[in-house]
Amino acid sequence: DDPDKIKDPVAAYKFLRQVRTSKRQRALSCRYSTGGGNPRLMYAPVKEEVEWDEPRIIRYHDIISDREIEILKNISRPQLSRAETTRGVSKTRTAQGVFLEEDTIVVAPISQRIADITGLSMDSAEELYVQNYGIGGRYEPHYDEWDNENGRIATFLIYMSDVQIGGATVFPEVGVALKPKKGSAVFWYNLHKNGDVDLYTEHAGCPVLRGNKWVANKWIHEFGQEFRRPCSLSYWE
Ligand SMILES: O=C(O)CCC(=O)C(=O)O
Numbered sequence: 001d002d003p004d005k006i007k008d009p010v011a012a013y014k015f016l017r018q019v020r021t022s023k024r025q026r027a028l029s030c031r032y033s034t035g036g037g038n039p040r041l042m043y044a045p046v047k048e049e050v051e052w053d054e055p056r057i058i059r060y061h062d063i064i065s066d067r068e069i070e071i072l073k074n075i076s077r078p079q080l081s082r083a084e085t086t087r088g089v090s091k092t093r094t095a096q097g098v099f100l101e102e103d104t105i106v107v108a109p110i111s112q113r114i115a116d117i118t119g120l121s122m123d124s125a126e127e128l129y130v131q132n133y134g135i136g137g138r139y140e141p142h143y144d145e146w147d148n149e150n151g152r153i154a155t156f157l158i159y160m161s162d163v164q165i166g167g168a169t170v171f172p173e174v175g176v177a178l179k180p181k182k183g184s185a186v187f188w189y190n191l192h193k194n195g196d197v198d199l200y201t202e203h204a205g206c207p208v209l210r211g212n213k214w215v216a217n218k219w220i221h222e223f224g225q226e227f228r229r230p231c232s233l234s235y236w237e
Pocket residue numbers: 131139144167168169170203204205206215217
């Protein structure tokens with residue numbers, strides 16, 4: 001039963017709920033990383049956990065403090081409620097979101113940290129996009145990038161809350177479920193090195209059944225990564 005073929009969203013989520021942390025996922029490794037010797041990370045290595053190998057999905061622990069999270073939520077809240085009145089209701093995404101300007105106190109250091117951790121340039125990245133899901137809030141299966149020039153080469157998804165029940169980020173094509181864990185982030189490339197979309201990166205935000213889910217997305221684009229992530233003609237890289 002493929003969710004794409006299921007038109008009824010309730011049936012689709014019954015399917016997605018079956019996506020569970022697999023044995024393979026648990027066997028993958030965990031280590032401290034300095035981003036390949038980045039001086040800003042040498043004294044405070046980031047705890048890195050491989051959630052999946054193909055596509056490579058990396059979880060970074062404790063990359064944002066509770067204080068920073070509170071500030072981000074406080075900045076976002078009034079703008080979220082304003083967005084609600086002006087926007088039509090999306091059928092595939094029942095969350096409220098806002099892009100935060102880079103020049104606010106907490107946002108710039110977070111971008112710098114993402115650059116240090118991933119080794120990628122933030123020059124062509126989008127502003128940090130904060131989203132809040134209430135009970136029942138969900139995001140149906142989608143790709144972050146489809147077919148644009150200077151597309152979203154990678155996604156850095158920060159969890160700004162735990163969720164009591166539900167709310168996992170799932171990759172139905174590969175069977176990975178990422179449980180929101182406050183202060184952690186997950187990172188993956190949406191594009192192969194040749195620029196094609198990695199079809200295994202389709203993902204969804206499962207409905208929040210109990211609790212309140214906050215995430216922040218940093219979408220990183222292709223331009224500026226030419227020397228950081230060299231392109232390749234090979235499909236599989
Ligand atoms: O909320 C999630 O777990 C996923 C969010 C997402 O995929 C997106 O905003 O593009």
